[in-house]
Amino acid sequence: MxxxxxxxxxxxxxxxxxxxxxxxxxxxxxxxxxxxxxxxRPVFPEEKQQKKVTNINTKTSTVAATNSKLVSSTQVSPSPSQETQLEPGAYKARVKWESGLSMRSEANFESSKVGGVAYNQEVVVLQDSDDKQWQKVRVVETNEEGWVKAGNLEQADTPQ
Structure with missing residues (x-):
């Protein structure tokens, strides 16, 4: 080699x-x-059923909205003063916390959550807790009531 x-x-x-x-x-x-x-992501049978129910509810709400438009055109709509009457001491406010707020059944963190309020959503402040750390609110759209941590709302002087 x-x-x-x-x-x-x-x-x-x-x-x-x-x-x-x-x-x-x-x-x-x-x-x-x-x-x-x-x-x-797998799709489970329970989720498929929820989608079907959601579609049915959407169709029902569309029909209901159409019917309510027909009914409201024949009825006298309530005056703005009737809609804005609040309880004594109550006032309208908007959520200023960007993540939204959790509503609780009692004025403490250990109580159960009863709902939530989105950012910039309008609520009615009904009362303050004795220690002024919590506020009882009612959501305008759903009439849900619960307690939220104080300092996360700003008074709504003018409609937005």
Whole structure:
């Protein structure tokens, strides 16, 4: 075996090893990226039933809204003064906490949640707790009542 034959053998052997390593690395990266991707979220039968119920409720509310428009066009709408009458000491306010607020059944953190109020949603403040740390509110749209932490509302002087 000559010196040139030995050089060809060494270069060929090293080229083969490099190609084998590069191919293995490429296959490993492909498998890793394929297996590390999160699978699609499964849809359970309970969720399918809720979607069907939601669609039925949407159709029902559309029909009800159409019917209420027909009825309201024939009836006299209440005057603004009737709609804005509040209990003595109550006032309208808006939620200024960007994440919204949790309404609780009692004026403490240990009590159960009874609902929530979204950011910039209008509420009626009914009363303050004795320690002035909590406020009892009623959501204007749903008439839900509950306690929220004080300092997260701003008085609504003008309608927005």
């Amino acid at each position: 000559s010196l040139s034959g030995l050089a060809k053998f060494v270069v060929g052997f090293l080229a083969g090893i490099v190609l084998l390593l590069l191919g293995s690395a490429a296959a490993g990266l492909f498998l890793f990226s394929t297996l590390s991707a999160t699978p699609p």
